[in-house]
Amino acid sequence: MNSSGWIQLALFVGALALITKPMGLYLMQVLDANGKTWLDPVLKPLERLTYKIMGVRAGEEHDWRGYTWAMLLFSLASCVFTYAILRLQNFLPLNPQGFGALSPDLAFNTAVSFTTNTNWQSYAGESTMSYLSQMVALTIHNFASAAIGIAIAAALVRGIARHSTRLLGNFWVDTVRVTYYLLVPICLVFAIVLVSQGMIQNFLPYTKAKLLEPMKISVAKVDDKGQPVLDQAGKPVMEEQTIEDQTIVQGPMASQVAIKMLGTNGGGYTNANAAHPFENPTPLSNFLQMLSIFSIGSGLTWYLGRMTKNQAHGWAIWATMTILFLTGAVVAWHYEAAGNPIHQQLGVSFADGNMEGKEVRFGIFNSAVFATITTDASCGAVNAMHDSFTALGGLVPLFNIQLGEIIFGGVGAGLYGMLVFVVLAVFIAGLMVGRTPEYLGKKIGAFDVKMAMLTLLILAMTILGFSAWAVVSPWGLAGLNNSGPHGLSEILYAFSSATGNNGSAFAGLTANTPWYNTALGIAMLFGRFLMIVPIMALAGSLAQKKLVPASAGTFPVHGGTFVILLIGTILLVGALNFLPVLALGPIVEHFLTAQGKLF
Amino acid sequence: MKKLFSELRSAIMLTLALAVVCCGIYPLAVYGVAQIAFRSQANGSLIVGQDGTIHGSRLLGQSFTAEEYFHSRPSAAGNGYDATSSGGSNLGPTSQKLNDAIKQNIADYRTQNQLATNALVPADAVTASASGLDPHISLRNAELQTPRVAKARSLGEDRVRELIRANIDGADLGFFGEPGVNVLQLNLALDALTSK
Numbered sequence: 023m024n025s026s027g028w029i030q031l032a033l034f035v036g037a038l039a040l041i042t043k044p045m046g047l048y049l050m051q052v053l054d055a056n057g058k059t060w061l062d063p064v065l066k067p068l069e070r071l072t073y074k075i076m077g078v079r080a081g082e083e084h085d086w087r088g089y090t091w092a093m094l095l096f097s098l099a100s101c102v103f104t105y106a107i108l109r110l111q112n113f114l115p116l117n118p119q120g121f122g123a124l125s126p127d128l129a130f131n132t133a134v135s136f137t138t139n140t141n142w143q144s145y146a147g148e149s150t151m152s153y154l155s156q157m158v159a160l161t162i163h164n165f166a167s168a169a170i171g172i173a174i175a176a177a178l179v180r181g182i183a184r185h186s187t188r189l190l191g192n193f194w195v196d197t198v199r200v201t202y203y204l205l206v207p208i209c210l211v212f213a214i215v216l217v218s219q220g221m222i223q224n225f226l227p228y229t230k231a232k233l234l235e236p237m238k239i240s241v242a243k244v245d246d247k248g249q250p251v252l253d254q255a256g257k258p259v260m261e262e263q264t265i266e267d268q269t270i271v272q273g274p275m276a277s278q279v280a281i282k283m284l285g286t287n288g289g290g291y292t293n294a295n296a297a298h299p300f301e302n303p304t305p306l307s308n309f310l311q312m313l314s315i316f317s318i319g320s321g322l323t324w325y326l327g328r329m330t331k332n333q334a335h336g337w338a339i340w341a342t343m344t345i346l347f348l349t350g351a352v353v354a355w356h357y358e359a360a361g362n363p364i365h366q367q368l369g370v371s372f373a374d375g376n377m378e379g380k381e382v383r384f385g386i387f388n389s390a391v392f393a394t395i396t397t398d399a400s401c402g403a404v405n406a407m408h409d410s411f412t413a414l415g416g417l418v419p420l421f422n423i424q425l426g427e428i429i430f431g432g433v434g435a436g437l438y439g440m441l442v443f444v445v446l447a448v449f450i451a452g453l454m455v456g457r458t459p460e461y462l463g464k465k466i467g468a469f470d471v472k473m474a475m476l477t478l479l480i481l482a483m484t485i486l487g488f489s490a491w492a493v494v495s496p497w498g499l500a501g502l503n504n505s506g507p508h509g510l511s512e513i514l515y516a517f518s519s520a521t522g523n524n525g526s527a528f529a530g531l532t533a534n535t536p537w538y539n540t541a542l543g544i545a546m547l548f549g550r551f552l553m554i555v556p557i558m559a560l561a562g563s564l565a566q567k568k569l570v571p572a573s574a575g576t577f578p579v580h581g582g583t584f585v586i587l588l589i590g591t592i593l594l595v596g597a598l599n600f601l602p603v604l605a606l607g608p609i610v611e612h613f614l615t616a617q618g619k620l621f
Numbered sequence: 622m623k624k625l626f627s628e629l630r631s632a633i634m635l636t637l638a639l640a641v642v643c644c645g646i647y648p649l650a651v652y653g654v655a656q657i658a659f660r661s662q663a664n665g666s667l668i669v670g671q672d673g674t675i676h677g678s679r680l681l682g683q684s685f686t687a688e689e690y691f692h693s694r695p696s697a698a699g700n701g702y703d704a705t706s707s708g709g710s711n712l713g714p715t716s717q718k719l720n721d722a723i724k725q726n727i728a729d730y731r732t733q734n735q736l737a738t739n740a741l742v743p744a745d746a747v748t749a750s751a752s753g754l755d756p757h758i759s760l761r762n763a764e765l766q767t768p769r770v771a772k773a774r775s776l777g778e779d780r781v782r783e784l785i786r787a788n789i790d791g792a793d794l795g796f797f798g799e800p801g802v803n804v805l806q807l808n809l810a811l812d813a814l815t816s817k
Contacts, residue, residue: 026796072638076631092628099632103640149705158644162636165643194631201639206647213651214658220680223648223655223663228705231667231677234808237684239700269705270665270678276655277648294698294707297751299680300665304790305798361744362714369727374744374759378719379709381750382694382757383790385799389751406751407709410719508713530711611715620717 023359027387030309031351034391035344037313038320042340045317046324052203053176053325055080055195065202072198083189086562089177090555092193093170097137097551100166105133107159117152118227124150131539136163138550139171139432141282141289141402141525142542144534148271148292153225156291157274161281168285168318169200171434174554175322178438181561182462183329185569190561204318205281212314213280220303223276230267237265275300283314286432288402288525296392296405297381308388308405315401319343319430322437330462334580339440342588346429347398350418354390357415364618376415379407390415393526397422400432402525409503409512409528413612416528417604420515423522425596426481432523438557444579445474445560447591451577460576463569473560477553481521482599484548488517488541489603497537503530506621507614511607516542521549668809676809682756683805689773690811691758691766692733693804694745695726698753710749723747734769757790757801774815784810 051057059065073080084092107114108129112122124132128144135142136159147156173196180190217223242258243251250258275291279301282289296302296311320340327336359375366372375386384392389406396403397419408419422429428440445461449471452459459466492498492513502509508528515528520542527533533542578584655663668676677683682693684702696702697710712719726747731740743762745755763785771778788807791800 026792029796068642072635075638076634077627078631091625092631095625095629095632096635099629100636100639103636146706146708148707157648158640161644161648162639166636166639194635197635198638201643206643210647210650214654217651217655217659217663220662220666222665223652224665225652226664229665229667229675231675233683234676234805234812235683235685235687235690237686237701241700265700268677268681268683268702270667270681271704271707272665274648274652276663277651280651281643292707292752294709294752294754297709298707299678299682299752299754299756303662303666303680304793306793309793309797364714364720365723365744365748368720368724369731369739369742370723370744370747371741371761376714377744377750378723378748379711379751380748381752381755382745382759382801383755383798388798404751407711409711409713410709412714416713503711504713504716506715508715511713528711528713529708530713611713615714619715620720621715 023355027355030387031391034309034312035348038316041313041317042320042324045321046328048204049321049325050328052199053196055192055199059203061203061207069198069202073194076194078192078194080192080195083192085188086177086190086558086565089190089193090558093174093554094551096166096197097170100162101133101137104136104159104163105129107155108132111152111155114152114154116154116157116225119152121150121152127536127539128534131543134543134546135525136160136287136289137167138523138546139163139167139285139287139400139435140520140523140546140550141287142520142527142546143289143525144539144542146293147290153273156278160289161278164278164281164285164287164289165201165205166197168205168281168287168433169197171432172200172204172318172322173197173434174557175434175437178441178557178561179326179329181565182441182464184565185464185567187565188562190565205285208284209277209280212284212310213276215310216280216307217276219307220300221276221279221307222272222300223274224272225274226272228272229270231270233266233268239263239265271300282403283311283401284318286315286319286399286401288396290403296403297407302405305383305388308384308392311403312392312395315395315399316430318433319399319436322434326437332462332580335462338580338585339444342585343429343440345585345589346592347394350398350422350429351391351394354394354411354415354418355387357412358386358390360412362412362615364615364620367618376410376412379410381405393419394422396526397524398427398429398431400427400435400523402519404526407529408515408526409530413608413615416511417608419526420511420518420608421596421600421604423518423524424485424600425592426478427522427524428592435523442474442477442557443588443592443595445470446595447584447588448577448579450591451587455575457575460570460572462579463572464564464567465570469563470560473556473563476556478595480548480552484521484545485514485518486599486603488521488545489514492517492541497535501532501535501538503532504621507607507611508621511611514603514607517545520545523549668805677805679803679806680756681754685804685808689770690808691763691770691802691804694755694758695722695747695749696753697749702754704754707752707754709751709753734765736765756803756805758804760789760800760802763802770811774811776815781811784814
């Protein structure tokens with residue numbers, strides 16, 4: 023844990039703090055249907071045209087049911103759109119490598135995955151997806167699912183800020199404005215910066231490069247039918263082959279990667295995701311990608327403060343998130359820097375830490391912090407392989423997801439997830455002093471607490487239920503790449519990632535099977551929509567309440583006491599739900615590593 | 622029911638509108654600017670020889686085993702540095718398979734570079750990267766390989782060290798990330814030097 027790491031960490035938090043207010047101010051303009059932005063001269067005509075072809079009257083607002091229905095219909099329509107492209111990929115243009123259509127279960131999994139902002143990938147991008155699939159079928163959801171998340175968060179914040187009304191805003195207006203005024207303009211600039219660092223953006227077929235030193239490999243000999251040839255002892259016959267070329271991936275990557283990070287989607291253009299040198303060429307591109315993951319989530323805390331006319335509350339939420347982020351980052355960094363004692367016994371230098379599954383240009387620090395950030399948010403892009411992290415280094419991303427990804431979180435999703443914990447925290451505070459809990463001038467009733475609890479129960483039950491099913495089923499165990507406690511971690515991580523709509527993986531797990539594709543697809547749908555519906559009901563309920571003036575007995579939702587109570591609530595719920603299973607996975611693995619036990 | 626139908630129409634039309642704006646206009650705009658302003662980067666940072674041969678990309682590692690070349694890190698991408706199947710080993714901390722591989726790599730590394738049998742080996746030299754395409758090795762790793770390469774090419778070690786320094790990708794702005802030696806570029810530079 024060197025000084026350069028501490029400097030980078032300080033810079034990151036400093037930069038994040040600096041962009042929070044400008045981002046929040048801009049969100050105020052974008053999320054106001056009549057808001058003025060400096061991009062109006064260019065974008066206003068496009069916005070009006072879009073409403074016209076959609077048949078939307080921008081002045082009308084939805085109640086919580088209408089808002090939810092519109093969100094569900096849009097998710098459905100865009101999901102079907104993606105499924106169709108993936109299934110018809112081989113007939114569509116922009117496919118210079120001639121990739122075939124995706125199987126039904128893989129297309130279902132992928133369409134659901136991108137619709138729900140998960141971006142779990144059962145496929146390897148560079149050997150599966152045509153340029154059209156990448157650029158249209160997948161990228162549309164990078165924008166749409168991000169915009170939906172922000173829209174839902176805005177609706178919930180309006181529910182808190184408004185009173186005595188049923189109306190929460192217009193879903194169509196929010197989604198269109200967020201996409202046009204916020205996401206597209208930032209991505210345009212961001213993508214160009216990424217290209218300057220070495221990211222590709224072209225439509226060339228893959229390039230063949232001549233290797234400096236041809237590679238000799240031995241492969242199993244196959245007959246005309248593609249079956250391996252066996253010798254008399256029944257072993258496959260090996261033959262030597264020389265590889266002279268390296269095939270270099272090309273395509274429209276930068277435009278997809280910019281929104282993949284900003285929209286906390288995380289679905290890689292390539293299999294190695296943000297570890298691939300094209301997808302994350304330099305430490306600078308890495309820093310900007312990390313910052314972009316948190317940027318909107320951070321700005322939304324300021325938006326919350328401004329909308330509720332309680333800026334101290336917004337900053338208290340920001341502080342809670344930052345403290346939780348720093349804790350995770352330092353823990354992961356510590357254990358990755360300490361390295362693996364088993365490998366150090368063999369003769370690996372102690373000073374280098376655990377470099378398996380990490381890139382030299384990022385080193386230990388940037389790999390550990392990226393893993394923390396990508397799981398604090400529901401991003402799921404990876405610049406190092408979480409599967410090869412040390413036991414406790416890998417526990418951090420896993421536990422981050424299980425907390426509900428509320429540490430800045432997925433764009434929008436992080437804020438509405440955090441507000442569930444806020445409701446719970448003021449409820450607990452109310453119980454402690456025996457008063458009806460209040461939140462920003464609203465009395466929190468039984469219905470509100472039920473809705474908050476429902477989202478938490480759905481998260482825990484989906485993760486634990488599916489994981490339990492998988493570990494006792496042949497289909498679940500068939501995909502494992504590691505045995506022992508690490509195998510359990512692989513399965514647990516997969517369902518945590520799917521339910522949390524994260525998308526990162528302990529990627530050794532072979533999940534491209536009909537069973538896994540379907541089970542994970544369902545977990546993703548539960549994790550997205552079964553969470554949003556109770557949250558929208560909560561928003562509707564809060565909006566209808568009357569304001570009660572604050573009194574001496576009102577629990578303040580800012581300051582140190584509130585931050586501590588909120589952190590306590592988050593950790594308590596997370597620990598109660600997941601500590602038992604974590605003890606059987608990463609925690610026991612940590613002790614086994616110290617003893618040198620191998621599987 | 623009428624309301625539902627009109628909302629469904631909005632959903633479908635918005636899908637199409639976003640397909641045009643976010644998946645058509647936006648990527649093409651990025652494409653246009655990138656091809657004008659950063660043509661080389663946008664097309665893969667290719668290293669093209671004077672005869673027009675494409676030697677590779679300066680961002681993507683290649684496999685080297687010969688004595689006179691600096692060796693890249695172990696790779697889990699396909700058969701090694703297969704740029705169409707990027708990825709890591711995904712083996713965990715208690716994996717027997719990973720343990721065996723690292724043991725073998727350490728033994729090979731010590732033999733190739735004539736190190737003591739108990740010498741500590743740089744971690745990057747014996748572990749697979751995340752992408753399987755890592756273009757870099759650590760400075761320490763390059764230093765340990767220097768005597769071998771210098772001897773195989775009958776060059777002075779200081780001459781080789783000069784080339785290493787010239788092919789370091791330093792930390793960005795001095796403190797972002799870690800410095801690394803670009804193996805492909807270094808080996809190309811060595812070839813250029815010795816063929817003269």
